[in-house]
Amino acid sequence: MEDLAPRVAAYLAHRMPAASNIEVSGVSRIHGGASRETFRLRASWEEGGTRVERALILRRDPVASLIETERDLEYNAYRAFHPTGLPVPEPLYLETDLKWLDRPFFVMEQIEGCAAGSAFNDDPYGAHAGKIGRQFWTHLGHISAADPQAIGFSANMEPVAPDECWARELEKWEKVIDEDELVPQPVARAAIRWLKRNPPPPTEKISVVHGDYRTGNFLFDGEGNIRAILDWEMCHLGDPLEDVAWAADPLWAFKQPERPGGMIAREEAFRLWEEASGMKIDPVRLRWWEIFNSLKGLAIWISAGKEYQTGANRDPVLAFSSWYCTDVHDRVLAKRLAALSKEARA
Amino acid sequence: MKPDVGVVMQGFFGTLLGDVAPHLSAEYSMGHVGIMGLMLHMTGELHDRAADIRLAENSEMRSLFSHAAALVEDEALKQRLTSAAETLDASLRISVLEANNAELAALLIELQTHVEGSQASWAAGLEARIWDYLVATMERRELPFPSFG
Numbered sequence: 001m002e003d004l005a006p007r008v009a010a011y012l013a014h015r016m017p018a019a020s021n022i023e024v025s026g027v028s029r030i031h032g033g034a035s036r037e038t039f040r041l042r043a044s045w046e047e048g049g050t051r052v053e054r055a056l057i058l059r060r061d062p063v064a065s066l067i068e069t070e071r072d073l074e075y076n077a078y079r080a081f082h083p084t085g086l087p088v089p090e091p092l093y094l095e096t097d098l099k100w101l102d103r104p105f106f107v108m109e110q111i112e113g114c115a116a117g118s119a120f121n122d123d124p125y126g127a128h129a130g131k132i133g134r135q136f137w138t139h140l141g142h143i144s145a146a147d148p149q150a151i152g153f154s155a156n157m158e159p160v161a162p163d164e165c166w167a168r169e170l171e172k173w174e175k176v177i178d179e180d181e182l183v184p185q186p187v188a189r190a191a192i193r194w195l196k197r198n199p200p201p202p203t204e205k206i207s208v209v210h211g212d213y214r215t216g217n218f219l220f221d222g223e224g225n226i227r228a229i230l231d232w233e234m235c236h237l238g239d240p241l242e243d244v245a246w247a248a249d250p251l252w253a254f255k256q257p258e259r260p261g262g263m264i265a266r267e268e269a270f271r272l273w274e275e276a277s278g279m280k281i282d283p284v285r286l287r288w289w290e291i292f293n294s295l296k297g298l299a300i301w302i303s304a305g306k307e308y309q310t311g312a313n314r315d316p317v318l319a320f321s322s323w324y325c326t327d328v329h330d331r332v333l334a335k336r337l338a339a340l341s342k343e344a345r346a
Numbered sequence: 347m348k349p350d351v352g353v354v355m356q357g358f359f360g361t362l363l364g365d366v367a368p369h370l371s372a373e374y375s376m377g378h379v380g381i382m383g384l385m386l387h388m389t390g391e392l393h394d395r396a397a398d399i400r401l402a403e404n405s406e407m408r409s410l411f412s413h414a415a416a417l418v419e420d421e422a423l424k425q426r427l428t429s430a431a432e433t434l435d436a437s438l439r440i441s442v443l444e445a446n447n448a449e450l451a452a453l454l455i456e457l458q459t460h461v462e463g464s465q466a467s468w469a470a471g472l473e474a475r476i477w478d479y480l481v482a483t484m485e486r487r488e489l490p491f492p493s494f495g
Contacts, residue, residue, distance in 0.1 A: 028374070029372070029374040031377025183447075184448055184454075185451075186458065187480060190455075190480075193459065316381040319381075324491065330484045331484040334480045335481055338478070341462075342477070345473060
C-alpha cells in the first residue's frame with residue numbers, strides 16, 4: 001500500500017508556511033464511500049512555539065467510482081454550511097494539482113469519537129433511534145430552508161427553475177442507465193416512462209439538495225447526538241422533496257419500512273421536516289420524488305456493477321451494491337409501478 | 347460435488363467473519379472481508395436456484411409474448427413476438443440462459459412501452475399481466491440477506 005504520510009506532510013507544509021516539523025501519522029483508509037478514497041490521519045506541527053496536533057480526513061478522487069462527482073461540489077457544501085451551525089466538518093484545503101497525491105483531494109476536520117449507522121442494519125441506532133431520528137429530520141429541514149445564495153452554496157452551481165428540477169435530475173440519471181446498463185432493465189425503463197408521463201408540480205422553493213441524505217451518511221456520538229452530516233458529493237440545487245424522499249427510501253434499514261432509515265415513524269419524520277423547513281409536503285410531488293429516487297438508486301447500482309464488471313474498480317462494495325441494492329430497488333419499484341398502472345387503467 | 351456448494355459458501359462466510367476479520371488490523375480490509383463474506387453467503391443460495399430462476403423467467407416471457415402476439419396490431423412487433431415466443435434455451439449454462447434472458451427482456455421493454463400507449467380493449471389486461479410477471483420475477487430473484495440487527 002502506498003505510503004501517503006510523507007506526501008501529506010509535504011502538502012501540509014506547503015499550505016501552512018508558518019508551521020514547522022510537520023509529522024503525519026496513523027494514515028488509515030476508511031471503508032465504504034466508494035465515490036472517494038477516504039483516509040483518517042493525525043497531523044502535528046510546531047507553530048508559535050507550541051506543538052499542535054489535529055485529526056484530519058483526506059478525501060481523494062478514486063480512479064473510478066460508484067458515482068462520478070466533482071470533489072469541489074462537496075468541499076463547497078462543507079464551506080457553505082460550516083458557518084451556519086449545521087453539524088458538518090470544517091473544510092480546510094481543496095487541492096486539484098495532481099503533483100501532491102496524483103489525484104485531486106480535499107482535507108477536512110476529523111470528527112472523533114463517533115460512528116456511522118449501517119444502511120443495511122435492521123436497527124442501526126438501537127436505543128438512540130428516536131433521538132437521532134428527530135435530529136436527522138430537523139437538520140434536513142434546515143438544509144432545505146437555507147438560502148443557497150446567502151450561504152454561498154450557489155456559487156458555481158448550475159441554476160435550475162422550479163418547474164425544471166425534475167426533468168434535469170431524470171435526464172441525468174437516465175443517461176447513467178443508458179451508458180452503464182449491462183443487461184436490459186425492464187423495471188427501470190418502466191419507471192422512466194412513468195416519471196415522464198407524470199411530471200410533478202413545480203417546487204415552491206429552489207433549495208440546497210444534499211443528494212445522498214440518509215442513514216449511513218452522518219456521524220453520531222455515544223449520547224445519540226448527530227455530530228457530522230457527510231457525503232455531499234451529489235449535492236445540487238433543486239426540489240427539497242428530493243432529499244425528503246431519498247431519506248425515506250425503503251432501501252435504508254429495509255426491514256423497517258415504517259421507520260425510514262431505522263429511526264422514527266414516517267409521519268413524525270415528515271412533521272419535523274415541515275416544522276424545520278417551514279414548508280409543507282405536497283404528496284403528489286413527494287410520490288414523484290419517491291419513485292425517482294428508487295430509479296436514481298438503480299442507476300447508481302447499475303453504474304457500480306459496470307465499474308466492477310469492467311475492472312475499472314474492484315472495490316467489493318461496488319459488486320455488493322450492484323447485487324443487493326439493485327435487487328431491493330427493483331422489487332420496490334415493480335410493486336409500486338404495478339399498483340399505479342392498475343390504478344391508472346381502472 | 348460434495349460438500350455442497352451452498353454448504354461451502356456458508357462455511358466460508360462464517361470463517362471470514364468469525365476467524366479472519368477479527369484478526370485484521372486495517373479497518374478498510376475488515377470492511378472488504380465483511381462484504382466478501384456476505385456475498386459468499388448470497389452466492390451459496392443463488393448457486394442452487396440460478397438456473398431455475400432464469401429458465402422460469404425465459405419460459406414465462408415466451409408465454410407472455412405468445413399471448414401478446416395474438417393481440418397487438420403492429421405487424422412488425424407481432425412478428426418479433428411470435429419469433430421470440432418460439433425460441434428455446436439450448437443449454438442450462440447460466441451464461442446461455444442470461445444471454446437469452448437479456449434478449450427477451452429487451453423485447454419485453456418494447457412490448458410494455460407499446461401496450462402503455464394503447465387504449466385497445468386488450469391493453470389493460472396485457473399491461474397487468476406484464477406487471478404481474480415483473481413483480482413475480484423480482485420476488486423470485488430476492489437475495490438472501492442475513493440479519494445484523
